Amino acid sequence: MITVNHLQKKYDTLTVLRDVSTTINKGDVISIIGPSGTGKSTFLRCLNLLDPPTSGTIEIDGENILSPKADVPRLRRKMGMVFQSFNLFEHLSVMDNLTIGQIKLLKRSKPEAEKRAIELLKMVGLAEKAHVYPSQLSGGQKQRVAIARCLSVEPEIILFDEPTSALDPTMVSEVLGVIRDLAAKGMTMAIVTHEMSFARDVSTRIFYMDEGIIYEDGTPEEIFTHPKKEKTRFFINRIKCFEYKIANRDYDLYELNSLMYAFFAKHFFSKEASNKLVLIVEELLQIMPIDGGVDIVLEFSEKEKSVQGILTQHQCSKSIINHQGVDKLSLSIIKNMSSSITEEIGEGQTQIRFTFVPQ
Numbered sequence: 119m120i121t122v123n124h125l126q127k128k129y130d131t132l133t134v135l136r137d138v139s140t141t142i143n144k145g146d147v148i149s150i151i152g153p154s155g156t157g158k159s160t161f162l163r164c165l166n167l168l169d170p171p172t173s174g175t176i177e178i179d180g181e182n183i184l185s186p187k188a189d190v191p192r193l194r195r196k197m198g199m200v201f202q203s204f205n206l207f208e209h210l211s212v213m214d215n216l217t218i219g220q221i222k223l224l225k226r227s228k229p230e231a232e233k234r235a236i237e238l239l240k241m242v243g244l245a246e247k248a249h250v251y252p253s254q255l256s257g258g259q260k261q262r263v264a265i266a267r268c269l270s271v272e273p274e275i276i277l278f279d280e281p282t283s284a285l286d287p288t289m290v291s292e293v294l295g296v297i298r299d300l301a302a303k304g305m306t307m308a309i310v311t312h313e314m315s316f317a318r319d320v321s322t323r324i325f326y327m328d329e330g331i332i333y334e335d336g337t338p339e340e341i342f343t344h345p346k347k348e349k350t351r352f353f354i355n356r357i358k359c360f361e362y363k364i365a366n367r368d369y370d371l372y373e374l375n376s377l378m379y380a381f382f383a384k385h386f387f388s389k390e391a392s393n394k395l396v397l398i399v400e401e402l403l404q405i406m407p408i409d410g411g412v413d414i415v416l417e418f419s420e421k422e423k424s425v426q427g428i429l430t431q432h433q434c435s436k437s438i439i440n441h442q443g444v445d446k447l448s449l450s451i452i453k454n455m456s457s458s459i460t461e462e463i464g465e466g467q468t469q470i471r472f473t474f475v476p477q
């Protein structure tokens with residue numbers, strides 16, 4: 119459906135895309151992942167010509183869209199784009215946002231366009247919002263309207279650029295749910311995302327972008343479980359892992375907690391599971407000597423949907439759990455909430471490991 123060959127994009131002296139070549143087939147659901155600043159957004163913008171590539175070719179259904187003879191508006195209509203920041207027409211009602219493209223681009227009559235708009239709003243769960251304005255909607259609702267508007271002009275592929283990054287964490291799943299349904303219906307999509315569990319579940323292919331190229335391309339299993347190349351491996355390991363270093367007892371508890379909540383939200387842990395995990399860490403910090411510093415590492419296992427926690431304190435090498443004066447209440451909370459807890463006493467440090475599996 120889309121063939122990209124040796125695509126290059128430079129901004130003055132900065133080469134963002136060095137040499138991107140790939141083929142996107144009908145029905146592909148491609149998640150594009152990678153560190154920020156590696157050209158993921160630039161790649162999507164080049165694909166639908168929001169930004170002209172410096173060199174290379176892009177063919178859609180066999181037509182070169184970069185040829186001077188190309189009917190760019192018609193070709194571009196085949197590709198819908200959904201942005202991080204919704205980009206709805208704020209001065210138009212939801213209904214008008216959804217009919218304007220159909221009337222102008224597809225030459226549909228107004229009643230025809232309205233009928234389709236209602237169908238699409240039903241699909242994204244917002245039929246009752248047809249007559250309100252975007253300012254009356256939550257972020258998650260706005261993004262669902264933006265997806266419906268994109269669909270209203272019948273694109274062959276939808277390009278999503280971090281569709282959930284601007285949303286409050288509580289609204290991420292309603293938008294991902296809509297994208298999931300589209301994938302199930304066979305819609306061709308390319309999605310730049312940081313939602314790794316989602317990317318793994320929903321995609322047929324993953325592109326890992328780095329160094330101005332599609333550095334590694336594979337199935338979710340290949341990329342997330344057996345990445346072949348060095349940088350992919352490094353990136354995948356890092357996103358599965360939460361790390362925090364406490365230097366002394368004056369550490370910033372609020373920052374630590376909110377970073378932990380953000381990490382658990384990214385891996386789709388429920389509020390309840392997140393609360394339990396934060397409580398385990400808090401209680402562990404109650405019973406551990408903190409003054410010499412404590413390193414917290416929480417590692418998410420995609421396969422078991424569990425978290426392995428490792429807390430290392432650098433002060434003394436003796437048992438914390440079996441210590442006489444240990445706070446019995448804290449310890450019983452930790453033991454109740456985690457599915458296993460072990461201790462390793464080393465040279466000048468003690469390490470506590472626990473496993474947590476949400477119900």
Ligand code: ADP
Nearest residue numbers: 129132134152153154155156157158159160161
């Ligand atoms: P990503 O989406 O992977 O985070 P981007 O595609 O947004 O990365 O950006 C890649 C690089 O290109 C960044 O270094 C960014 O600063 C630069 N860049 C993006 N757009 C422009 C532009 N319009 N002008 C100049 N530099 C840009």
Ligand code: MG
Nearest residue numbers: 158159160280
């Ligand atoms: Mg980007």
